[in-house]
Amino acid sequence: xxxxxxxxxxxxxxxxxxxxxxxxxxxxxxxxxxxxxxxxxxxxxxxxxxxxxxxxxxxxxxxxxxxxxxxxxxxxxxxxxxxxxxxxxxxxxxxxxxxxxxxxxxxxxxxxxxxxxxxxxxxxxxxxxxxxxxxxxxxxxxxxxxxxxxxxxxxxxxxxxxxxxxxxxxxxxxxxxxxxxxxxxxxxxxxxxxxxxxxxxxxxxxxxxxxxxxxxxxxxxxxxxxxxxxxxxxxxxxxxxxxxxxxxxxxxxxxxxxxxxxxxxxxxxxxxxxxxxxxxxxxxxxxxxxxxxxxxxxxxxxxxxxxxxxxxxxxxxxxxxxxxxxxxxxxxxxxxxxxxxxxxxxxxxxxxxxxxxxxxxxxxxxxxxxxxxxxxxxxxxxxxxxxxxxxxxxxxxxxxxxxxxxxxxxxxxxxxxxxxxxxxxxxxxxxxxxxxxxxxxxxxxxxxxxxxxxxxxxxxx
Numbered sequence: 106x107x108x109x110x111x112x113x114x115x116x117x118x119x120x121x122x123x124x125x126x127x128x129x130x131x132x133x134x135x136x137x138x139x140x141x142x143x144x145x146x147x148x149x150x151x152x153x154x155x156x157x158x159x160x161x162x163x164x165x166x167x168x169x170x171x172x173x174x175x176x177x178x179x180x181x182x183x184x185x186x187x188x189x190x191x192x193x194x195x196x197x198x199x200x201x202x203x204x205x206x207x208x209x210x211x212x213x214x215x216x217x218x219x220x221x222x223x224x225x226x227x228x229x230x231x232x233x234x235x236x237x238x239x240x241x242x243x244x245x246x247x248x249x250x251x252x253x254x255x256x257x258x259x260x261x262x263x264x265x266x267x268x269x270x271x272x273x274x275x276x277x278x279x280x281x282x283x284x285x286x287x288x289x290x291x292x293x294x295x296x297x298x299x300x301x302x303x304x305x306x307x308x309x310x311x312x313x314x315x316x317x318x319x320x321x322x323x324x325x326x327x328x329x330x331x332x333x334x335x336x337x338x339x340x341x342x343x344x345x346x347x348x349x350x351x352x353x354x355x356x357x358x359x360x361x362x363x364x365x366x367x368x369x370x371x372x373x374x375x376x377x378x379x380x381x382x383x384x385x386x387x388x389x390x391x392x393x394x395x396x397x398x399x400x401x402x403x404x405x406x407x408x409x410x411x412x413x414x415x416x417x418x419x420x421x422x423x424x425x426x427x428x429x430x431x432x433x434x435x436x437x438x439x440x441x442x443x444x445x446x447x448x449x450x451x452x453x454x455x456x457x458x459x460x461x462x463x464x465x466x467x468x469x470x471x472x473x474x475x476x477x478x479x480x481x482x483x484x485x486x487x488x489x490x491x492x493x494x495x496x497x498x499x500x501x502x503x504x505x506x507x508x509x510x511x512x513x514x515x516x517x518x519x520x521x522x523x524x525x526x527x528x529x530x531x532x533x534x535x536x537x538x539x540x541x542x543x544x545x546x547x548x549x550x551x552x553x554x555x556x557x558x559x560x561x562x563x564x565x566x
Contacts, residue, residue, distance in 0.1 A: 108123060108171075108173070108332075109123075109124075109172065109173050109174070109175055109328045109331055110159070110163060110169070110172045110173070110174055110175070110328070111123070111174075111176075111177065111321065111325055111327065111328045112159065112174055112175070112176055113177035113207070113210070113320060113321050113324060114136075114145045114146060114155065115233065115317070116233075116290065117136055117141040117142075118133045118134060119133070119134045119145075119155055119158070120132075120133050120318070120321040121133075121134065121159060121162075121163075121321070122321045122322065122324055122328060123167065123169070123172075123325070123328070124325050124328050124329035124332060124336065124337060125334065125336075126336060127335070128336065129326065129329065129337075130167075131321045131322060131325060132162070133318075133321075134158060134162055136155055136158070137155075139154065140154050146179075146182075146190055147186075147189075147190075147193075149193050149197065152193055152194070152197055152199070156174075156197060156199050173200045173201075173202045174194070174199055174200060174201045174202065175201070175204070175205065175324065175327060175328050175331065176190070176204045176205070177207050177210045177320065177324045178190070178204045178206060178207070179206070179231075179238065179257070180207060180208055180231070180238035180240065180253065181236065181238060181256040181257045181258045181348065182206075183348070183349050183393045183395060183400065184346070184347050184351075184393055184402045184431065185400050187204055190204070202331070203327075205324060205327050206238075206344060206348075207231040207320060208229040208238055208239065208240040208242075208250075209229070209240075209242075209248070209327075209342060209344045210320050210321075210323035210327060211231065211286060211315070211319060212227065212240075212242040212244075212250075212286075212323070213248060213323040213326045213340070213342060214315075214323030214326065215227060215229065215244070215286050215323075216244050216245075216248050216340060217323075217326050217337070218319075218322075221244035221245070222245065223244070223245030224243065224244070224245060225243070225244045225245070225283045225284075226241055226242070226244070226251065226280075226281075226282045226283050227241070227242055227244060227282050227283060227284045227285065227286055228240070228241050228242075228254065228280060228282045228284075228285040228286070228287075228301075228305075229241075229242055229286055229287070230285070230287035230288075230289075230297060230301075231287065231289045232269070232287055232288075232289040232290065232293040232296065234266065234292060234293050235265065236257040236265065237256075237257055237260075237265055237266070237268075237269050237293065238253075238255055238256045238257065239253075239254040239255040239276075239277070240252065240253045240254055241254060241282060245340075246339065246340055246341065247340070247341045247343055248340060248341070248342045248343065250344045250345045251280075251365075252280065252364075252365065253348040253364060254276050254277060254280055255269065255272075255273065255276060255277075256348055258396065259272075261396070265293075266293060266296045269296055269297055269300050270296060270299070273297065273303075273304060274300050274301075274303040274304035276304070277301055277304035277305050278304040278305055282305060282310060283310065284310060284311045285305060285310060285311070285312045285313065286313050287301070287312075287313075287314055287315070288314065288315045288317050288319055288320050289317060290317075294314050298314055325337075327342065330342070343370075345364045345367065346424075346426040346431055347364060347431075348364055349393040349395055350362060350363050350394040351364075351367070351392070351393055351394075351424060352391075352392050352394060352399065353389065353390070353391060353392075353422055353423075354388075354389070354390040354392060354399075355379070355387075355388075355389050355422060360376075361394070362374075362423075362424060367424060367426050370426050370427060371423060371424065371425050372423050372424055373421040373422060373423025373436070374421065374422060375419065375420075375421055376419070376420050376421070376422050377419055378416065378417045378418055378419065379412055379415040379416055379418075379420055379435065381416075387406065387408070387409070387412050388404060388405070388406055389404070389405045389406075389407065389446055390404045390405075390555070391403045391404075391424075391433055394524075399555055399556050400555075401555045402431075407444070407446065411444060414437065414442065414444075415435055415437060415444075418437055418438075418439070419437075419438040419439065420435055420436060420437055421436045421438055422435050422436075423436075425445070430447075432445050432446060432447045433445070433446040434446070464555065464557065467506070467511060467552055470502075471558060474499065474503065474506075477495060477498055477499035477502060478548070480495045480499075481495050481496040481499045481500075506550070510552060511550055511551070511552050511557075512551040512552070513549075513550060514526065514548060514549030514551055514556070514558075514559070514560040515545045515548055515549075515560060516542045516560060517543070517544060517545050518537075518541065518542065519541065520540060520541060521540045521541065521562065521564045524556070525549060525556060525559060525560060526542065526549065526559055526560045526561075526562045527559040527560070527561055527562070528562060528563070528564045529546060529562065529563065530563045530564070531563070531564050531565075531566050532563055532564075532565055533565070533566060534565035534566075537565040538565075539565070539566055540564060540565075541564065542563070542564060542565075543562075543563045543565040544562065544563040545560055545561070546561040548560055549561075
């Protein structure tokens with residue numbers, strides 16, 4: 106078996122660890138100047154240069170030239186970002202065997218170093234100027250994520266640390282931990298410590314800031330656990346497959362699952378029968394709900410020969426999670442027969458790459474359509490040939506998109522739907538029912554069940 110090297114990119118460094126039977130060895134390497142300000146987990150060139158340096162360092166200092174990699178990643182990376190990261194690593198000839206979230210690595214360190222009793226609940230957190238995350242974990246032989254409390258994405262457009270100051274105390278208090286452990290940068294750490302003290306410290310709960318090196322040591326335990334090293338035996342990590350709600354879209358049927366629904370490794374919902382396809386072949390889409398929009402993770406076209414057994418029969422449709430990732434299953438409730446849709450099958454018989462290109466193209470031309478719509482709306486004289494030309498161009502562009510399956514999202518006068526619309530303002534209006542869209546400021550668009558852009562609306566309260 107190859108050696109497994111743990112890597113955590115943070116603070117312009119590559120923090121690395123490797124485990125033998127008795128110890129965990131850690132080191133910190135400065136990244137090359139040319140990539141210090143790049144996001145190494147998203148920039149392929151930066152990723153390649155970083156691992157060239159890591160390989161040279163491992164060969165020179167530890168005599169390890171060929172190794173697999175485990176990455177510690179920010180908690181707010183979703184399934185789609187992890188998929189992109191895996192593809193990027195493959196392009197750079199880096200074999201990433203697992204990714205673990207930063208809070209999970211820190212919780213593992215706390216569990217192993219402090220030998221926490223079974224059943225004790227802690228909050229594990231990572232805080233830096235550009236990202237903050239916190240999650241509650243139950244300690245013991247099985248380290249189990251109970252809930253995600255804070256992730257950077259929750260802050261939206263607001264400054265991350267301002268968000269922690271305002272929302273942190275309430276969110277941390279609601280989880281009533283036995284202790285709070287956090288690591289990261291000094292300035293962000295002070296902000297998080299103040300929020301934690303305001304939220305849980307008053308009840309006598311210990312709030313402890315740990316050295317940033319503890320996270321890479323925790324990742325070392327996870328690497329050793331994968332290698333079955335004696336120093337890292339005796340525990341099992343059960344982390345959430347995603348910190349975001351997951352969903353399955355089966356043609357027009359949408360089933361949603363909260364992260365906590367998947368704590369047992371499987372969750373499902375009953376459906377009277379597998380839906381009949383509308384205007385085409387069956388499709389099954391796995392998505393994450395991100396900032397009030399759906400982010401497609403995988404799409405399958407199972408084919409009639411595989412779906413025929415479930416037609417007009419009561420079925421359960423759900424998610425199965427494990428080390429191999431997420432699988433969607435369809436199960437006949439009476440016979441128990443189960444059909445799995447896995448990540449490998451997602452690419453078989455599909456045009457996924459083509460569909461992604463179409464989606465990218467649609468998103469790229471939306472600003473042009475917006476400009477045409479704006480110009481058409483405010484043209485003073487529609488008998489003027491120039492104004493008429495703009496109006497006709499806009500109408501033709503919308504018509505072409507609709508012919509290609511793009512759905513325009515508006516909803517004026519209808520109930521507000523956060524899945525399809527984003528409220529940019531709220532106004533009082535006694536003539537409209539509460540939570541009704543009063544005005545559409547910018548249309549949204551949807552393609553193949555994926556919201557490309559939510560509609561920007563004003564809501565009446």
